[in-house]
Amino acid sequence: MGGGNGQKAKMAREKNLEKSKGSKGSQLESNKKAMNIQCKICMQTFMCTTSEVKCREHAEAKHPKSDVTACFPHLKK
Ligand SMILES: [Zn+2]
Secondary structure: OOOHHHHHHHHHHHHHHHHHHHHOOHHHHHHHHHOOEEOOOOOOEEOOOOOHHHHHHHHHHHOOOOOHHHHOHHHOO
């Protein structure tokens, strides 16, 4: 446990950080965060919750000549 002042200052800083984030279109930021899977070939974005099966479906449907890991390198094991 440190001094109460340090704790307060830290909280104030975090509050300010939150404020500055909010002013810059937080909607866009959260959208970007949610769509963090991207097909490297057609640049289509997917929700981060998109399952590997769905990614493979996309790759097979849209890019049958390419390996699924060419579209989604994160599936590489
Ligand atoms: Zn694609």
